[in-house]
Amino acid sequence: MEVDLAVVGAGPAGLAAAREVARRGATVAVFDEHPVTGGRLRCQLHPAGRGWSSGRPKAEELAEAARAAGARLLTETSVWGLFPRNGRGHGGRPGPGPGGWVLQCTGWHTGPVTARTVLVATGATEGALPVPGWTLPGVITAGAAQVLANVHRVLPGRRVLVVGLDPLGVAVARSLALAGAEVVGVAQAPPGPASGRRGVPARALADLAGSVAGGSLLPPPLRLAARGLAREGLAGFALRRLPARPVKRWGIPFYLRQAVTELRGTGQVTEARLEPVSPDGRLADGKTLWLVVDAVCLSGGLHPLIELVAAAGARLACVPELGGRVPVTGPDFQTTLEGVYVAGGAAGVEGADVAAAQGTLAGLAIAETLGRISRAEAGGLKQRARLAVKLARRQAPITFHPRIHAGLRRLRACWHET
Numbered sequence: 001m002e003v004d005l006a007v008v009g010a011g012p013a014g015l016a017a018a019r020e021v022a023r024r025g026a027t028v029a030v031f032d033e034h035p036v037t038g039g040r041l042r043c044q045l046h047p048a049g050r051g052w053s054s055g056r057p058k059a060e061e062l063a064e065a066a067r068a069a070g071a072r073l074l075t076e077t078s079v080w081g082l083f084p085r086n087g088r089g090h091g092g093r094p095g096p097g098p099g100g101w102v103l104q105c106t107g108w109h110t111g112p113v114t115a116r117t118v119l120v121a122t123g124a125t126e127g128a129l130p131v132p133g134w135t136l137p138g139v140i141t142a143g144a145a146q147v148l149a150n151v152h153r154v155l156p157g158r159r160v161l162v163v164g165l166d167p168l169g170v171a172v173a174r175s176l177a178l179a180g181a182e183v184v185g186v187a188q189a190p191p192g193p194a195s196g197r198r199g200v201p202a203r204a205l206a207d208l209a210g211s212v213a214g215g216s217l218l219p220p221p222l223r224l225a226a227r228g229l230a231r232e233g234l235a236g237f238a239l240r241r242l243p244a245r246p247v248k249r250w251g252i253p254f255y256l257r258q259a260v261t262e263l264r265g266t267g268q269v270t271e272a273r274l275e276p277v278s279p280d281g282r283l284a285d286g287k288t289l290w291l292v293v294d295a296v297c298l299s300g301g302l303h304p305l306i307e308l309v310a311a312a313g314a315r316l317a318c319v320p321e322l323g324g325r326v327p328v329t330g331p332d333f334q335t336t337l338e339g340v341y342v343a344g345g346a347a348g349v350e351g352a353d354v355a356a357a358q359g360t361l362a363g364l365a366i367a368e369t370l371g372r373i374s375r376a377e378a379g380g381l382k383q384r385a386r387l388a389v390k391l392a393r394r395q396a397p398i399t400f401h402p403r404i405h406a407g408l409r410r411l412r413a414c415w416h417e418t
C-alpha cells in the first residue's frame with residue numbers, strides 16, 4: 001500500500017487530521033489496533049450542564065467525517081515499526097526520511113505501508129500504581145473501569161474503591177456511581193517512590209485543584225478554595241485541618257487523609273486497608289480502616305504513548321507537565337524527523353477536544369507539506385486552528401496535568417534548540 005499520509009491511531013487527533021488531509025484530495029490511511037475507531041474518546045463521560053456528555057457520538061461523528069472525506073480507516077491493525085524509506089540516517093541510526101517512510105503493520109492489514117508523511121496519534125497510556133495485593137482479580141485500572149462502565153455498560157463490581165486522587169480517578173468514581181455502583185470511597189495513593197507525586201497527598205490535592213475543572217472536582221469544603229489549594233503549601237495546610245473522617249461529594253466519600261496500603265482477598269479482592277497519611281506522604285499515627293469491596297480501580301496517571309516515534313529516532317524531551325517524555329515538536333506538530341508529525345495524547349496528555357483540535361492543525365500542516373494547499377492559504381487556516389486548540393484547552397471539562405502552559409513553553413524552547 002502506498003499513501004500520501006499514514007495515520008497511526010484512530011482517536012480524535014488521528015481522525016481530525018485524516019479528515020483535513022483527505023478532503024484536500026490526498027490519499028490517507030488510518031491504522032488502529034482496536035476493532036472500532038474513536039480511541040479513548042469512546043470511553044468518556046463528563047458532566048455537561050445539568051446532564052452528561054458521552055464521547056461515543058463525538059467519536060462516531062469524527063470517524064464518519066474522515067471516511068466521507070475519503071480516508072481509509074483500517075482497524076485491528078497494529079503498527080509496530082516506522083522506518084525511513086531510503087535506508088538509514090547518519091552513523092547507521094534511523095534518521096530523517098526524505099524519501100518518505102515505511103510503516104510495518106500486523107493484524108487485519110499485514111505488511112509494509114509506504115507513506116510520504118506520517119502522523120503518530122497513538123494517544124496516552126496509564127501509569128502503574130503498585131499496592132500490595134494489586135494482582136488480585138477485581139483490581140483494575142481506572143481506564144479499564146471506564147471501558148467496562150461507559151462502553152460495555154458492565155459494572156466492575158458492586159462496592160468499588162478508587163485509589164488515586166486525580167481528575168481521572170474522580171471522573172471514574174462519578175461515572176461508576178452514575179452507573180449504579182456503590183463507590184465506597186476515593187482514597188489517596190499509597191506513599192512511596194512508585195507512586196511519585198500522587199503518593200504525596202498535598203501534591204495530589206494541589207494538582208487536582210490546579211486542573212481546569214479542578215474546582216468542580218473537589219469535594220466541599222475544599223471546592224470554594226480551589227484556586228488557593230493549587231499551591232502545595234496551602235493544600236498541605238488545608239489537609240492538616242480537615243477532620244480525619246472522609247468528606248462527601250456526589251454521595252462519594254473522599255478519604256483525603258488516608259492512603260490505601262494493602263488489598264486483600266482469597267481468589268478475589270474483598271478488603272482494602274486505609275491508613276492515615278501526612279500531607280507530605282508519610283504514614284501517620286491513627287486509626288486503620290478496612291473497607292469491604294469487590295472491585296478496586298487504580299488511577300496511576302497518564303503518560304504519552306511515544307514508542308513508535310521514539311524508536312524511529314525522533315528527538316524527545318522529558319516534560320513532566322505534559323505527562324513525561326514527549327517528542328520535541330514545532331508549532332505545526334512536526335517532529336525532528338522530516339515528514340513525521342505527532343498530535344493528541346502522544347504529544348502531551350490533554351482532553352479529547354484538545355486532541356481533535358491539534359489533529360486539525362497537524363492535518364493542515366501536512367496538507368501544506370504535501371502541496372495540497374498553498375502556503376498563503378495554510379497560513380490563515382493554521383492560525384485559526386491554533387486558536388481553536390487554545391479555546392479547547394480553556395474549555396476542557398478535564399485536564400490531567402495542571403501546569404500544561406509551563407510544559408508547552410519548555411517544549412517550545414527545546415524545539416528552538418534543535
Ligand SMILES: Cc1cc2nc3c(=O)[nH]c(=O)nc-3n(C[C@H](O)[C@H](O)[C@H](O)COP(=O)(O)OP(=O)(O)OC[C@H]3O[C@@H](n4cnc5c(N)ncnc54)[C@H](O)[C@@H]3O)c2cc1C
Nearest residue numbers: 009011012013032033039040079123143344345351352355
Ligand atoms: C485511560 C485513559 C483515560 C482517559 N480518560 C479521559 C477522559 O475521561 N476525558 C478526556 O477528555 N480524556 C481522557 N483521556 C485522555 C485521552 O488521551 C484524550 O481524551 C484523547 O482521547 C486523546 O486523543 P488521541 O487521538 O491523541 O488518542 P486516543 O484517543 O488514545 O487514540 C489513540 C489510538 O491509537 C491507537 N494505537 C496506539 N498505538 C497504536 C499502534 N502502534 N498501532 C495501531 N494503533 C495504535 C489506539 O488503539 C487508540 O485507538 C484518557 C486517556 C487514557 C489513556
